[in-house]
Amino acid sequence: MVADIPHPQIELSGIYTAYMGAELPVIRDLSLNIGKGEFVMVGGPNGAGKTTLLETINGMLYITHGSARVCGLDVTKQGVEVRKRTGYVIQSFAFDPLTPFTVEHVVMMGRYGILGCFRNPSEPDYRAAEEAMRMLDLEDLAEKPIGTLSGGQQQKVLIAQNLAKKPDIMLLDEPFSNLDLCTREFVSGVLEDISSQGCTVCMVSHAFDALPDKDLRIVVMDEGCIRLNTICHSSEVEDTIRRMTVVS
Ligand SMILES: Nc1ncnc2c1ncn2[C@@H]1O[C@H](COP(=O)(O)OP(=O)(O)OP(=O)(O)O)[C@@H](O)[C@H]1O
Helix, strand or coil: CCCCCCCCCEEEEEEEECCCCCCCCCCEEEEECCCCCCEEEEEECCCHHHHHHHHHCCCCCCCEEEEECCCCEECCHHHHHHHHCCCEEECCCCCCCCCCCCCHHHHHHHHHHHHHHCCCCHHHHHHHHHHHHHCCHEEEECCCHHCCCCCHHHHHHHHHHHHHCCEEEEEECCCCCCCCHHHHHHHHHHHHHHCCCCCEEEECCCCCCCCCCCEEEEEECCCCCCEEEEEHHHHHHHHHHHHHCCCC
């Protein structure tokens, strides 16, 4: 276990999270503190509750017991505010080939949640969207219809969309799943940059070959609980997670 964080940005204490209509909670008595700007890898076997953890932090799921504070906000009461400050790249999303939006439209959608209803984007919104596209090297694709892009290109657009929000926390569910090694390294570098600028990065991933060359927090889950919460160098992440998830 790792030392306490004096002012955690994500503060979960004894939480239980249930899906609507489900008899039992998926996450059970889970406590986790994450500090501002940390780079966190969440691992564990299929069905361990990793996505459920991200969606709990984001205020998308029903927390039946315990306390959850994110950016100083009570997740159960201020979920909308939490989501304005949080980017969330969901797992394996693919656009319909006929989706009528271009890449720049889709990236700009990242601004609409914080803009509010019936307000047109203004200069700072266009700037944020352009910067996000530049960071992900998408400028040449800006006017292409999103549905005509490859899976990996669409994945980069979704990351850019969330970066355009300028989030305090970036949650990513298997962001590397469609990416080749070179692109994984590139995206990992972008995530490392935003984390060193103070954005907390919390990533679920089964791919360990393109992590930033530094110490990361590793959270290993199983059956809705945290089995390990430690800090180790990225080169040790795969072994650490493998040791914890080996079938006995
Ligand atoms: N919408 C839902 N309604 C009810 N139960 C759900 C729902 N989504 C997930 N679950 C259940 O919650 C548990 C944890 O699922 P979750 O998607 O969080 O796992 P995971 O660790 O992200 O798995 P994977 O690595 O396969 O993506 C599973 O038992 C799953 O069946």
